[in-house]
Amino acid sequence: MTVYLLAGGGTAGHVNPLLAVAGRLRERDPEALVLVLGTAEGLESRLVPARGYELLTIAKVPFPRRPNRAALAFPALFRRSIDDVRAIIAERGVDVVVGFGGYVSTPAYLAARREGVPVAIHEANARPGLANRLGARSAAAVGVAFAGTPLPRAQVVGMPLRPEIESLDRAALRAEAAAFFGLDPDRPILLATGGSLGARRINRTVVDSARAVTDAGWQVLHITGAASEVDDPAMAGYRMVEYADRMDLALALADFAVSRAGAATVSELAALGIPAVYVPYPVGNGEQRFNAAEVVAAGGGILVDDAAFVPEWVTAELAPLLGDRARVTAMAEAAASVGRRDGTDRMVALVDTALGGGAGESARGA
Numbered sequence: 001m002t003v004y005l006l007a008g009g010g011t012a013g014h015v016n017p018l019l020a021v022a023g024r025l026r027e028r029d030p031e032a033l034v035l036v037l038g039t040a041e042g043l044e045s046r047l048v049p050a051r052g053y054e055l056l057t058i059a060k061v062p063f064p065r066r067p068n069r070a071a072l073a074f075p076a077l078f079r080r081s082i083d084d085v086r087a088i089i090a091e092r093g094v095d096v097v098v099g100f101g102g103y104v105s106t107p108a109y110l111a112a113r114r115e116g117v118p119v120a121i122h123e124a125n126a127r128p129g130l131a132n133r134l135g136a137r138s139a140a141a142v143g144v145a146f147a148g149t150p151l152p153r154a155q156v157v158g159m160p161l162r163p164e165i166e167s168l169d170r171a172a173l174r175a176e177a178a179a180f181f182g183l184d185p186d187r188p189i190l191l192a193t194g195g196s197l198g199a200r201r202i203n204r205t206v207v208d209s210a211r212a213v214t215d216a217g218w219q220v221l222h223i224t225g226a227a228s229e230v231d232d233p234a235m236a237g238y239r240m241v242e243y244a245d246r247m248d249l250a251l252a253l254a255d256f257a258v259s260r261a262g263a264a265t266v267s268e269l270a271a272l273g274i275p276a277v278y279v280p281y282p283v284g285n286g287e288q289r290f291n292a293a294e295v296v297a298a299g300g301g302i303l304v305d306d307a308a309f310v311p312e313w314v315t316a317e318l319a320p321l322l323g324d325r326a327r328v329t330a331m332a333e334a335a336a337s338v339g340r341r342d343g344t345d346r347m348v349a350l351v352d353t354a355l356g357g358g359a360g361e362s363a364r365g366a
Contacts, residue, residue, distance in 0.1 A: 002029065002355070003093050005056075007037040007085075007108035008100030009044035013124055013264055018044075018100045019051055020160035020344045021122070021351070028348075035092060037085065037104050058084045060103050063130060078107065085111035096120060096355050099139075101129045109135035120354040122347050123149055124159060124263040126290035140354035143347045145263055146294055157347045158340030159267035164248040166341055168272060177249035181239050183219050190322065191254035191274075193223040193244075199260055201306050202279055203230045206258065209314035210238050216322045221250060256328060258318075261288035261303075267343070270295045273336030275328060277318060282306040300335025 006022055008014040022034045036053045038044035039060040048055040058081050064071035085107050088094065097112040097119045099105040105121075109131070112119045118140040123132045126146040136142045136151040143157035178185035190213055194202040206213075206222055207230045213220055219237040223244050224230060232240040244250045251268065257276040259265050269276050278301050280288035295301045304313065321327060340346075 001031050001033060003033045003035065003095050004098060004351070005035045005037055005089065005092070005094045005096070005108070006098045006100070007105045008102045009036075009038035009042035009048075009104060010102040012043060013262060014100045014102045015042070015044050015047050016162060016264060017122060017124055017160040017343075017347075018098075019047065019053075020162060020166075021098065021347050022051070022053055023163060024160075024344045024348050025351070033092075035088075035094070037088070037108055038102075039104060042102070056088055058104055058107065061107070062103060063106075081107035082111050082114070086115055089115045089117055096351060098122070098351055098354075099132065099135055100124070101132045103131070105131040106134055109139070113138055118354040118356075120347075120351045121151075122157070122160065122350075123151060123154070124267075125149075125287045126263070126293065127287035141350040143350045145267055145343065146291060148290075148293075155350065157350060158271075158343030159264060160344040160347050161268060161271060161341065165251065165268050165271070166344065168248055168252060170252045170272060173249060173252035177246075177252040180246060180249050181221055181241070181253065183221065183239055183253065184237070185253075187219050187237070188217065188255040188322070188325075188328075189219045189221055189253045190256050190258065191221050191223070191250055192258040193250075193265075194225050194260055195262065195265070199225070199279070199281070200229065201309055202258060202260070203228055205309050205311055205314060207231075207233055209311040209319075210235055212311070212315045212319040213322065214238065216319045218256075218322050221253060223250065255332075256322060261292040263287075263291050266291045266295060266301075267340070270300060270335045270339030271341045271343075273332045273339060275331030275335050276301045277309075278303050279306055279309045294338050295335055298334045298338045300331050300333075300338065 006018050008018045036048045036055050040057045061077045064074050099121045120141040121139045122143045124145050142151050142154045144154045145159040147156050175185050192206040203224050214237045222240045254274050261278040261280045278292040296303050
């Protein structure tokens with residue numbers, strides 16, 4: 001029996017690909033033991049047990065950014081986290097550690113190295129985080145979602161997608177999806193979303209330029225997020241919802257999208273052949289701009305700075321584009337040309353590589 005320890009958490013960007021890989025490992029070998037390492041505070045504390053996996057938690061020990069009291073306490077706390085993971089590896093007979101970044105991944109990588117256990121890493125962002133930059137130096141296998149991600153020996157595997165997205169048949173679901181959201185399946189639909197918490201600039205601009213989009217013959221499905229500050233314009237052909245618990249249906253409807261450029265969002269839209277205007281989150285280390293670079297270079301997306309995404313831009317640029325169905329079709333084909341639906345299988349193959357192929361051989365022989 002192969003024992004896998006999957007390390008990652010904190011945000012959906014770490015947890016969702018982890019769960020996709022966990023599901024595929026368990027699906028192909030029901031006898032395998034899949035354990036998840038996370039923290040008690042992260043999103044994984046809810047999602048991992050809900051999927052039926054055992055969650056093992058360690059303390060959240062962020063790397064200090066400045067010299068203060070927390071920085072003085074960091075070395076001892078970090079060593080304790082490494083020791084905690086070493087104990088898990090030894091007691092549970094872990095064969096391989098698979099890391100997805102986040103607070104728990106660095107102690108997991110160091111513990112694995114000290115216990116002589118191979119490590120496979122998946123990096124979702126085009127600009128890698130600190131944990132994976134450190135772990136990749138000694139990892140047996142490194143998979144990345146985007147070409148050009150600067151990690152040693154990186155192989156492009158794509159993003160491990162949620163099963164409902166990986167297998168989504170958009171055409172077959174379009175009528176059901178249109179009925180679910182109260183839209184016309186025979187008219188094109190622009191999906192606008194800023195993520196679960198929303199995006200102030202996207203929300204405000206989409207509402208204020210709604211008429212330009214509908215005048216171009218399109219409908220709008222606007223998912224505002226929980227922290228929205230906009231009101232529903234109550235227009236024909238415009239559907240506003242705070243949250244979509246059936247995001248697969250929203251994506252089945254989308255003929256074009258406006259969104260942030262998070263790694264998962266870019267990967268899902270490209271995998272499904274949905275062209276988009278990407279409005280990168282303007283705060284942070286700028287990784288969202290890099291996430292969208294490949295699909296934009298291919299012609300499947302347009303990058304617009306947050307400050308430039310205003311109603312005047314929509315009226316002058318986006319509305320005419322939406323009115324050019326040949327261009328929309330060409331952009332969809334370009335997005336699909338760089339999209340990858342098999343990221344989960346490719347990442348699992350890298351895990352097998354880290355193990356030396358034994359897990360793959362036993363699974364095929366089962």
